Amino acid sequence: MSNKPNSREAILDTASRLFFTQGYHATGLNQIIKDSDSPKGSLYHYFPKGKEELALTCINRTSEVVAQKLRNHIEISGSTTEAMVEFIQGMAMDAVQTSFKGIVPFSFWLAVETSCISEELRSACQSVFKDWQDVVMLRLMEEGVEERSAADKASVVISLFEGALLQTLTYRDEGPLLAAAKMIPVLLG
Structure with a gap:
């Protein structure tokens, strides 16, 4: 997990922005992780069911x-x-x-x-x-x-x-x- 206190919000902010600008299909979880500067474990910790849950x-x-x-x-x-x-x-x-x-x-x-x-x-x-x-x-x-x-x-x-x-x-x-x-x-x- 990230030591950032707001990694969930960073993931949500990034995912929303990318879904809005690129679309659902063109946005990958790896890009969300990279652009939100969050560890992969944080994404799956907060959204264990993956992209659809996000x-x-x-x-x-x-x-x-x-x-x-x-x-x-x-x-x-x-x-x-x-x-x-x-x-x-x-x-x-x-x-x-x-x-x-x-x-x-x-x-x-x-x-x-x-x-x-x-x-x-x-x-x-x-x-x-x-x-x-x-x-x-x-x-x-x-x-x-x-x-x-x-x-x-x-x-x-x-x-x-x-x-x-x-x-x-x-x-x-x-x-x-x-x-x-x-x-x-x-x-x-």
């Missing part, structure tokens, strides 16, 4: 980070519409500040690439989208929107966000995210 941990971690950002915006905003506009605008600013390299759409590397190789990974990705949609849906229902309509709107909002983020990164321009933010009042109004 990917599941990265999926859950990413899900919680985004869900917490969504919850924070929902809690401090006057409405779901306001919260989602601010959330998406914030992601646009984050994209620019990281030179379009620090943010990757969840669907890009996780949901698409891993769903076809493992039922456990597919199920985890499904839970991510459901968790994010639930944050939005529950707030909409608190505002009086009927459950089915709230669920549909939440699904569309998350899809819009993910698609706009993908375009933002492809074009290296925050315009698609800002355009998505402008459309939120139309969708939720």
